Amino acid sequence: MRKVLAILLPAMLFLSACGGASTPADFEDGKSAGAAETLESVEVTDAGTDTAPEVEFDAPLEITEQGVRTVTEGDGDVIEVGQNINVHVVSLNPEDGSPIQDSYAAGTPQTLPVDDQLKEVYPPLYEVLVGSKVGSQIAFAIPADPEQPQSQNTLLVLKVLSAESPAKKLSSEEVAELEEAGQLPTVTLDDEGVPSIEFPENEAPSDLVVKVIEEGTGEEVTEADTIAANYTGxxxxxxxxxxxxxxxxxxxxxxxxVIPGWTQGLSGLKVGAKVLLVIPSEMAYGDAPAQGQPAGPLAFYVEIVEKVPQN
Known part of the structure; x- marks a missing residue:
């Protein structure tokens, strides 16, 4: 049930948190922040959502601090604070333009939360993303981290494919409405208490469903607790x-x-509770998980057996 957390830019591309935001540069193309003048020569020729764009610039780029520039403005929805954006990313060596990594080649767009963590670590990128539009091509200059010997100056070009509000936990009233409409799985327990399940023909709900089948009577569990549970997924x-x-x-x-769907779905319940969890992909293992993990939306039957004492 454990999930290995992987965020796009730390794992693939975030090479440094160095460099503060300087006075934003003005470009006719779109928004900019930080040392955006570094990116003045960057041009991007879009090749669609499945092929990496052609990126040209006057090499070498002298990158000493973070800088972000919207090279081409999209025509989609406006990106808002708190949303998750799906992006394709190309990373390039600013010395000669040679490619480093490319999410187009892998065929797996990455998800980037536009949240306080991004604002703290990469303020120019946060500043430019908020208020930009889906479809934008955004250049991002990242300086090497002097404390990381393997770090290097990097140029990223992000294409924003979509922006969505993150999944939330539905209220008990909303869960009841889904159940009444026949849009939730039905769990059946055999004589030994082992569950089986029948799924409806509709698509999975886009938010977290916690359907309490039987209330618990023991201690309430919190996110800080370790629990013992029986479950099937x-x-x-x-x-x-x-x-x-x-x-x-x-x-x-x-x-x-554990996965966010379990953390949010079980916290606040009492020992002895029996519940059905319907977990959207983004609160589970994602649509392209690590080998051996299930993809897409999931359903779990869970019985909270006990709160495990901590030493």
């Missing part, structure tokens, strides 16, 4: 991928160390 296509019932004993895990 299925993909939305109905394929079972994990079950503690088959192993014959509950599993223990800290609620702070």
């Amino acid at each position: 299925w993909s939305w296509q109905g394929e079972q991928f994990d079950s503690s019932f088959e192993r014959g004993e509950p599993s223990e895990f800290p609620l702070s160390g």
Whole structure:
């Protein structure tokens, strides 16, 4: 049930948090922030959503601090604070324009939260993204981190493919409406308490569903707790991928160390509770998870057996 957290720019591209924001430069093309004058010569020729763009600039680029420039403005929805944006990214060596990494080639757009963490670590990028439009091509200059020997100056070009508000936990009233409309899975327990499930024909809900099948009577659990639970998990296509019932004993895990759908879905419940969790992809393992993890929206039947005492 553990999820290995991976954020696009730290893992693939975030090479430094050096360089403060300087006075924004003015460009006719769109927004800019930080040392954007470094990027004045950057030109991007779009090649669609599946092929990396052609990027040209006067090499070498002298990158000493962060700078961001909207090279071409999109015509889609405006990006808002708190949204998750899906982007394709090309990273280039600013000395000669040679490619470093390319998410187009992998065929997997990356998700980047436009949140306080981005604002703190990369303020120019945050400043430019907020208020920009989907479809924009954005150049981002990142200086090397002197404390990281493997770090190097990098030029990124991000294409914003979409912007969406993050999934939320539905209220009990909203869950009841989905159940009444027949849009939630139905869980059945056999004589030994082992669950099976039947899925509706509709698509999975886009938000987190917590359907309490039986209220607990024990202690309330919080995100800081470690719990023992029995559970079975299925993909939305109905394929079972994990079950503690088959192993014959509950599993223990800290609620702070599992997928967000479990953390948010189980926190606040009481020991003894039996629940159905329907978890959207972004609160589970994603649409392109690591090998061995289930993709897409998931459903879980969970019984909270106990709160595990901490030493």
